[in-house]
Amino acid sequence: MPKWLRRRFTDAYERMLRRQLEAAPTHVAIIQDGNRRYARERGADAPDGHREGAKTTERVLDWCEELGIEELTLYAFSTENFDRPDEELEPLFDLLESKLYEFADADRVHENGVRIGAIGDVERLPARVRDAVDYAESRTAEYDSLRLNVALAYGGRSELLGAARTVADEVAAGELSPDEVDADAVEDRLAEHTTRDVDLIIRTGGDERTSNFLPWHANGNEAAVYFCAPYWPEFSKVDFLRGLRTYQAREQSxxxxxxxxxxxxxxxxxxxxxxxxxxxxxxxxxxxxxxxxxxxxxxxxxxxxxxxxxxxx
Structure with missing residues (x-):
């Protein structure tokens, strides 16, 4: 099929999907999988795949703003990622650092009121990445039209254990009564930047698992899940709209x-x-x-x- 005809077909399909959507989810969370495989299949190195994936992240942010999604959480770096070799980690840390500064200074972020926040064990990250996180959070702290949560050094079980330890410490110190320990008490001590239950999890790259991602906010809300084959750098607006359609079908059911x-x-x-x-x-x-x-x-x-x-x- 000629490129121009494929483009026209894709545009028409996008319009059809948009017409089918009655309402967008409030909070979408994405597991950005497949950057390394994308690079490997093209004879490139892992950092090249991560850089291409960062371009997709920017497009997804535009789509969220366009569709009225109020919160987007991106699984950018898990606790397991620390096991990767230094020759892959250092360029990835460089990319995270530069993108956080770039996003924090971008005109569209300020024009659209995007609030950036990091969730996870950020203290485990290099100082330069922590400084970039602080800069992005402080630059956008007054906004609330769209929340962009970046999961860095994140693990769902670790997050829950941290909240449980905080509750236990406060009870032991007499700051919290045992009778006050309920779901709200735990949720209040989870990551401060995740403010809403997750409506939809999207995972790219073909794997069908949610990988310890936002267990409290997603599983507790019985979030819809959409698995798709494209690697993260290949993830398109059609793929995104299909994910939203999955959420809508689940809501209707x-x-x-x-x-x-x-x-x-x-x-x-x-x-x-x-x-x-x-x-x-x-x-x-x-x-x-x-x-x-x-x-x-x-x-x-x-x-x-x-x-x-x-x-x-």
Missing amino acids: WQQSRTERAVGILRAVAETELADAKTVAGRLRTQLPSAGAREVSAELERQRGAEAGERAD
């Missing part, structure tokens, strides 16, 4: 399940007392999307009609 459960509860209550069913229906309607609320109302009317018919008999 979840909402339908909630509606079916609500109607089932209403039927069970109405079997014994219609007055109680009216009270239950009122509560359920406030907890469901508009379509589900209409189904509950329709079921209540059906129950009323059935009762009226029995009285007439």
Whole structure:
């Protein structure tokens, strides 16, 4: 297929996907996998793949701003990455440093109100990368239109263990009562820059696992997951929109399940007392999307009609 025709086909497909999307997720988290394999298949070194991947990161930030996504978390460097050889790590640290400074000074970041924050065991990183993190966070601290969380030296289990240790220390010091230890207490002591539950995790590169990424904010929220084959440097807007479509399909299925459960509860209550069913229906309607609320109302009317018919008999 000629390049110009492929481009026209891709543009048309993008428009179709956009039309199918009713609403974007609030918080998207991405595992940027495949930089090294991308480079290796092209006879290049790993740092070349990381540099190409950084270009994709910039495009994804543009897509989030365009689609109204409020929070983006990128898995840039895991705790396991420290095991890589120095000849790969040093250029990667150089890239992280330069991109953090570049993003912090970019006009579009300030024009669009992007707040940059790092999550993870940042103290394990070289001083120059920590300085870049401090610079990016301080330069964008007043913004909140779009939060960009960069996971650096990050591991989900380590994050949870850190929060648990903090809670234990505060209880031991008498600063926190054991009765106050609940989900909110733990969440308050997790990474400060991750502010919302994750709606969608995207992983590139073909692997189908979430690799210890945001277990509290993603698993606890039953986030949708989209695995795709392209390496991170090849990740396209079509791939991104497909991921958002996966989230939308999951939300629609979840909402339908909630509606079916609500109607089932209403039927069970109405079997014994219609007055109680009216009270239950009122509560359920406030907890469901508009379509589900209409189904509950329709079921209540059906129950009323059935009762009226029995009285007439």
